[in-house]
Every structure is written in structure tokens, then in C-alpha cells.
Amino acid sequence: MLSSPSVTIPFRQPKTALEGLTAEATAGVVAAASDVALLLDSDGIVRDLSVSSNDLARNGIGDWMNRSWIDTVTDESRHKISEMLADVASGKPARWREVNHPADDGEVPIRYFAFSAGSEGRVIVLGRDLQGSAMLQQRLIQVQQSVERDYLRLRQAEARYRLLFQSAAEAVLILDAPTRKVREANPAVARIAGREEGSVVGQGFATLLDPASVSAATDLLDGATSSTGSEAIKVKLANGETCLLSASMFRHDRTSSLLVRLTPDAIAQGIDPNATLTAVLSRISDAFVVTDTDLRILTANPAFLDLTHLASREEATNLPLDRFLGRPQIDLKIMLAQLRDHGALRNFATVIRSQFGDQEDVEVTAVVVPDDTQPTYGFSIRNVARRMAEAPVAPAIGGAVSQSVEQLTHLIGRVPMKDIVRDSTDLIEKLCIEAALTLTSDNRASAADVLGLSRQSLYSKLRRYGLGDLDD
Numbered sequence: 086m087l088s089s090p091s092v093t094i095p096f097r098q099p100k101t102a103l104e105g106l107t108a109e110a111t112a113g114v115v116a117a118a119s120d121v122a123l124l125l126d127s128d129g130i131v132r133d134l135s136v137s138s139n140d141l142a143r144n145g146i147g148d149w150m151n152r153s154w155i156d157t158v159t160d161e162s163r164h165k166i167s168e169m170l171a172d173v174a175s176g177k178p179a180r181w182r183e184v185n186h187p188a189d190d191g192e193v194p195i196r197y198f199a200f201s202a203g204s205e206g207r208v209i210v211l212g213r214d215l216q217g218s219a220m221l222q223q224r225l226i227q228v229q230q231s232v233e234r235d236y237l238r239l240r241q242a243e244a245r246y247r248l249l250f251q252s253a254a255e256a257v258l259i260l261d262a263p264t265r266k267v268r269e270a271n272p273a274v275a276r277i278a279g280r281e282e283g284s285v286v287g288q289g290f291a292t293l294l295d296p297a298s299v300s301a302a303t304d305l306l307d308g309a310t311s312s313t314g315s316e317a318i319k320v321k322l323a324n325g326e327t328c329l330l331s332a333s334m335f336r337h338d339r340t341s342s343l344l345v346r347l348t349p350d351a352i353a354q355g356i357d358p359n360a361t362l363t364a365v366l367s368r369i370s371d372a373f374v375v376t377d378t379d380l381r382i383l384t385a386n387p388a389f390l391d392l393t394h395l396a397s398r399e400e401a402t403n404l405p406l407d408r409f410l411g412r413p414q415i416d417l418k419i420m421l422a423q424l425r426d427h428g429a430l431r432n433f434a435t436v437i438r439s440q441f442g443d444q445e446d447v448e449v450t451a452v453v454v455p456d457d458t459q460p461t462y463g464f465s466i467r468n469v470a471r472r473m474a475e476a477p478v479a480p481a482i483g484g485a486v487s488q489s490v491e492q493l494t495h496l497i498g499r500v501p502m503k504d505i506v507r508d509s510t511d512l513i514e515k516l517c518i519e520a521a522l523t524l525t526s527d528n529r530a531s532a533a534d535v536l537g538l539s540r541q542s543l544y545s546k547l548r549r550y551g552l553g554d555l556d557d
Contacts, residue, residue, distance in 0.1 A: 119211035127206025129154050129170055138214045144188045159185045169199045173208050194219050255348040262310055262341035265290045279324035295321040302330055309334050372466035380406040394439040411435045415534045419525055428453045515550045
């Protein structure tokens with residue numbers, strides 16, 4: 086918003102109007118028009134002064150006689166004094182300036198106006214004490230800060246109660262007391278009542294109940310309206326669910342509302358339907374972790390925390406799973422492709438890394454849990470390092486390798502060793518390529534990643550060993 090220009094109206098005939106004014110009368114007018122008045126010589130030295138404010142007198146302003154005016158102000162105000170005196174000397178229009186003077190208990194703000202006092206370069210300075218205004222401004226700032234702190238506390242409290250309201254396991258509704266229509270409902274209402282989330286807001290509370298329970302529920306709500314609370318009763322919902330109904334009244338903004346709670350029997354009896362499964366997963370030796378479709382961890386059991394050396398489930402939440410599981414850029418791609426194509430993965434051999442870089446061999450079994458809102462992946466991770474260490478050393482590649490090793494043994498002394506080594510290398514390469522193709526369901530790009538080869542190198546070896554259909 087633009088401010089309007091200031092308007093001044095001077096005396097029309099100052100010589101005629103003030104011609105008979107004596108020096109004493111002029112001094113009285115100057116003193117009355119200001120809290121402090123200074124008479125400066127051409128060098129800016131205070132030659133006379135008048136103080137009309139008790140507060141300013143107590144701050145030592147009466148001791149400025151024969152001192153330079155610029156020496157009585159704080160460092161940041163010195164340039165303002167210089168500008169005011171320069172404007173008076175050059176005849177420029179004067180304007181009010183606010184400066185600060187040092188004092189024992191802080192700084193004293195004064196607003197000054199300077200103008201020429203005739204010949205010889207003398208200057209008259211009028212000052213108005215701003216301590217009262219400064220105190221009011223300081224008090225206003227303190228009040229604003231207090232209001233902001235109170236507002237922040239209210240916002241934080243509202244956020245906490247809103248979080249509690251949204252995450253409560255029991256259904257919580259706020260009803261309009263006269264009409265019994267639902268104003269607010271937490272997500273548990275839709276889950277317990279078998280309705281779509283948000284569909285109950287604006288509906289009558291009786292629509293959630295079985296007709297046989299409406300009368301008893303109405304009596305309970307009537308009792309809650311006339312008192313601070315009532316004992317819970319058992320009611321049956323329209324979908325057949327049995328709950329405990331309790332209600333209490335509260336007033337807000339001159340309106341009456343009812344806080345209604347519907348507690349399912351299982352919760353009312355302290356029974357968690359998932360408690361047994363949760364207890365098993367928390368004690369099982371295999372690691373278990375649930376992720377979203379971006380493979381960010383949603384929850385994990387203590388065995389997973391032990392494998393990854395994480396301190397708590399909260400620390401693991403929202404971390405990417407590939408930070409811990411699988412060889413970088415290889416294994417998780419294969420696992421995801423298997424999960425998306427078939428919905429399950431069984432006994433996939435890979436590695437798991439702790440947050441400190443330790444690595445162990447594991448087997449992974451995974452499933453997709455479909456959901457309309459948020460599909461999730463569940464991973465069961467079994468540590469096989471001990472089992473591999475305890476397994477007897479044997480030809481683990483298969484009977485073909487055992488027979489080939491035996492055949493190669495018979496060649497010693499008949500064929501140069503470099504030829505035996507070359508044939509052994511070719512055999513191992515062929516077996517590795519066949520295993521990689523089987524593991525990746527004949528996905529050659531993924532097989533190349535698993536083997537650490539470029540795609541062109543893999544195709545070259547496929548042609549060499551006559552593996553796969555390369556006509557395309």
C-alpha cells in the first residue's frame with residue numbers, strides 16, 4: 086500500500102505573528118514543544134540545553150554541556166547526526182531522525198529535529214523521548230511471541246490428538262448432539278463397520294447399527310447428552326459385528342457434540358488377532374522383512390535387525406532393502422522380475438550385508454501380498470553360512486562334473502596339462518552359463534549381469550557351447 090505524502094502548513098506571516106516574542110518566551114516555547122532541546126554552535130558543540138523529561142534527566146542528558154553532540158550517541162547513530170548537521174548547513178529541508186544514546190541500563194531512543202538558529206551557524210535541536218514507545222513496542226513483540234508460542238503448542242497438541250484419532254484401533258465418531266449425524270469418523274469406523282472410508286460422514290449414526298440395537302443405542306446417547314458419561318453397552322452393527330458402545334458429551338463453539346466409541350469384542354477383551362503371529366515372527370531365527378513396491382522397508386523382525394546390525398525397527402523403517410540384500414544391481418532385479426511374473430520366489434541364493442559391510446550367504450523366499458491401496462512384498466531370509474561351512478566337501482556341481490573330473494584324471498600323462506586346464510575351464514564356463522540361464526528363466530540380460538559379463542560376451546559363449554536358441 087502506498088503511503089500518502091506528508092503535508093506541512095507553515096505560518097503565513099511569522100514575522101508579524103511572532104515579532105514581539107522575547108528570548109525567554111521563545112525558550113519556553115522550545116522547551117514546551119520538546120522533551121529535550123539543544124543549542125549547538127557551528128562545530129556541533131552543545132552550548133545550552135533544556136530537559137523537560139524526568140526520565141531523560143535521570144539518564145545524564147543534563148551533563149552534555151560543552152560536549153560534541155555526535156559524541157553523545159551510539160556508534161550506529163553517528164552518521165545520522167552528521168547528516169542532520171550537514172542538511173542544516175546546506176539549507177536542505179529538515180526531517181525527524183531517530184538516534185540512540187548510551188545509558189547505564191541500555192540505550193535511550195530519542196527522535197530529533199534540527200534547524201538553523203540564524204547567523205554564526207548555530208543550530209537548535211528538538212528531541213522527543215521514545216522510551217515509552219519503545220517499551221510499548223517491546224511489549225507488543227513479547228505478546229506476539231507469546232501468542233505464536235501458544236499457537237504452536239495448540240498446533241502440536243492438535244497434531245498429536247489427530248494422530249491418536251486416526252491411528253486408534255477402536256472406532257471413534259463425533260456426532261452432532263441434536264441430529265445424531267456423524268461429523269467426523271476415524272479410519273477404524275470404516276474397517277469395523279464394513280463401509281468405505283469417508284462414507285459415514287454426514288450419515289445418521291443409526292445407519293451403522295443393526296435395527297435391533299438402535300433403541301438401546303438411542304437411550305445411551307440420550308443419557309450421555311444429559312450427563313458427563315454413561316456405561317458402555319453391547320450393540321450389534323449392521324454388518325453383524327458386535328461392539329461395546331460408549332458415549333460422552335462435550336461442548337465447543339456453543340455447540341454440543343457426542344464423542345462415541347465402538348470397541349470390537351476382540352479389542353475389548355484384550356485379544357489381538359495377530360498377536361500369535363507377531364510373537365512367532367519376533368522369536369523366529371529366520372529374518373523377515375516387509376517392503377513396499379519400491380523395496381523400502383516397512384517393518385522387520387529382530388532376526389533381520391541382527392543380520393544387518395541395526396539398533397531398532399524404527400531405524401530400519403523406510404530404508405531401501407538393496408542397501409542390505411543382494412549383490413548390487415543384480416540379485417534384486419532378478420527377484421523383482423520373479424515376484425512380478427509369478428508372485429513368489431523360493432530359495433534364491435544371495436548375500437546380505439550389515440550396515441558395517443559384513444557379508445553373509447543367505448537364501449531368500451519372497452511373496453507378493455496384493456492390496457488395492459498398497460501392495461507389499463514379504464521376504465523370508467535364512468542364513469546358510471553355517472550350513473555351508475558344515476557341509477562335507479564333495480563334488481557339488483553335479484554328476485556331470487564328477488564324471489568329467491574322473492575323465493580328466495585319466496588324461497594325466499597322456500595330454501599336456503595346459504590342454505587339461507583349458508578343457509576344465511570350458512566345462513566350468515558352460516556349467517555356470519547353464520545355471521545362470523536356469524536361475525533367470527532364460528533371461529539373457531539378467532544372466533549376463535549375474536555372470537558379470539557383457540551381453541555380447543554372453544552371446545559369444547552361447548554360440549561357442551551351443552547353448553540356447555540363437556536363430557533370432
